[in-house]
Amino acid sequence: MTSPANLNLFLRQLPKAELHLHLEGMLSPTRVISLAKKYSVSLDSDELASRYNLRGFTQFLELYKWATSFLREPEDYAQLAQDAATALHEQGVVYAEITLSVGVMLLRKQNVAENFHALKKVFTRNFTASPPSENGPQVQFIFDAVRQFGPTPAMEVARIAAELKNQGVVAFGLGGDELSVPLSNFRPIYKFAAGHGLHLLVHAGETGGPEQIQDAIDILGAERIGHGIAAIRSSTLITTLANRKIPLEICPTSNLRTNALSIQLNSAHSKLAHHPLPKFFRQGVPVTISTDDPAMFNTTLLEEYSAALQMGLSFEDLLVMNRTAFEHSFLPEPARQSFLSQLQSFAAPT
Numbered sequence: 001m002t003s004p005a006n007l008n009l010f011l012r013q014l015p016k017a018e019l020h021l022h023l024e025g026m027l028s029p030t031r032v033i034s035l036a037k038k039y040s041v042s043l044d045s046d047e048l049a050s051r052y053n054l055r056g057f058t059q060f061l062e063l064y065k066w067a068t069s070f071l072r073e074p075e076d077y078a079q080l081a082q083d084a085a086t087a088l089h090e091q092g093v094v095y096a097e098i099t100l101s102v103g104v105m106l107l108r109k110q111n112v113a114e115n116f117h118a119l120k121k122v123f124t125r126n127f128t129a130s131p132p133s134e135n136g137p138q139v140q141f142i143f144d145a146v147r148q149f150g151p152t153p154a155m156e157v158a159r160i161a162a163e164l165k166n167q168g169v170v171a172f173g174l175g176g177d178e179l180s181v182p183l184s185n186f187r188p189i190y191k192f193a194a195g196h197g198l199h200l201l202v203h204a205g206e207t208g209g210p211e212q213i214q215d216a217i218d219i220l221g222a223e224r225i226g227h228g229i230a231a232i233r234s235s236t237l238i239t240t241l242a243n244r245k246i247p248l249e250i251c252p253t254s255n256l257r258t259n260a261l262s263i264q265l266n267s268a269h270s271k272l273a274h275h276p277l278p279k280f281f282r283q284g285v286p287v288t289i290s291t292d293d294p295a296m297f298n299t300t301l302l303e304e305y306s307a308a309l310q311m312g313l314s315f316e317d318l319l320v321m322n323r324t325a326f327e328h329s330f331l332p333e334p335a336r337q338s339f340l341s342q343l344q345s346f347a348a349p350t
C-alpha cells in the first residue's frame with residue numbers, strides 16, 4: 001500500500017499544467033508588506049490579517065483592489081513574477097497560463113507594455129535557468145479586462161493584447177463582477193480579439209447563474225470557462241459543455257473562500273464535499289484544476305488536488321484532469337504533444 005507521503009510525492013513530481021491563475025492573486029502578505037515599506041505606507045498587522053481572512057466575494061474584490069494598489073511600477077511586477085515562478089516550480093507546474101489584470105493597470109494609468117516586459121523577463125529567466133531540473137514553468141499570458149469597468153476600457157485591454165500577441169499573450173479574458181454589465185455589451189470586443197488571433201476566455205457561472213455560461217459560449221465564443229460551477233443548476237448546460245468539449249477551469253478553495261459555492265448551492269453551509277467537480281467530471285465535462293488566487297485564498301495547486309481527492313475523485317481521475325489541462329491549453333502543437341508524451345510515463349499509484 002502506498003503511503004500518503006509517497007502519494008504527495010507522486011503528485012508533486014507529476015508535470016502539471018495550471019490554466020486559471022492570476023498573477024496579482026499571488027500577492028502574499030509578505031510581498032504586500034515589502035511593497036508597502038518601499039512606498040512608505042504604514043501597515044497595521046491586524047488590518048493585513050483581517051483583509052486576508054476572506055468571508056465572501058465582495059470582500060475578495062476589496063482585497064484584490066487593495067493589495068494590487070501596491071503594484072506601482074514594472075519592478076514591482078517583476079518581483080511578484082519571481083514569487084510566482086518560484087511557487088509554481090515548487091508545486092511541479094511545468095506550464096502555466098497566467099492572467100494579468102490589465103484592466104486594473106489601465107485604471108491606474110500604468111504603462112502595460114513596460115509592466116509586461118518586466119514580468120515576462122523574469123519568467124523567461126526562470127524557464128531557461130540551469131540545471132533544467134530547477135527550471136521555472138513555461139508561461140503564456142492572458143490579458144484580462146474587468147467586467148464592472150464596462151466595454152470601453154475592455155476594448156483598450158483587447159487592443160494592447162493584440163499588439164503583444166507575438167510576445168507571449170495568447171488570450172483575452174474577462175473577470176470581475178458577473179452581476180454588473182451584461183456579457184452582450186462585450187460582443188464587439190470579443191469579435192475584435194478573435195479577429196486578431198487571440199483565444200477567448202470568460203469568468204462565468206462563478207457567482208452568476210448558468211445563463212452567464214451560456215452567454216459566454218453563445219455570444220462571446222468563450223473557448224474555456226473560468227469557474228462555471230453554476231452549470232450544476234442546468235442539466236442542459238452540462239450536456240452542452242460535455243458535447244462541445246468546453247472545459248471548466250475549477251478552483252475549489254476559491255469557490256469556498258468567495259462563498260461562490262454557497263451561492264450556487266443555495267446553502268450557507270457548503271463544504272468541499274458538496275462541490276460539483278465530481279459530477280461534472282463523471283458527466284463528461286472537461287474539467288481542469290487551478291488555484292485562481294493562491295496567496296489570497298491561502299492554497300496551492302497540490303492542496304487543490306488533495307481537495308479533489310477529498311471529494312471522492314481518484315488519482316487516475318486527477319491524471320485525466322491534468323491531461324485535460326494540457327489538451328485544452330493554448331500551447332502550439334509540437335509543445336503540447338511533447339508535454340502530453342511526458343505524461344505517459346506517469347501511472348497512478350495503487
Ligand SMILES: [Zn+2]
Pocket residue numbers: 020022175203226292
Ligand atoms: Zn479567476
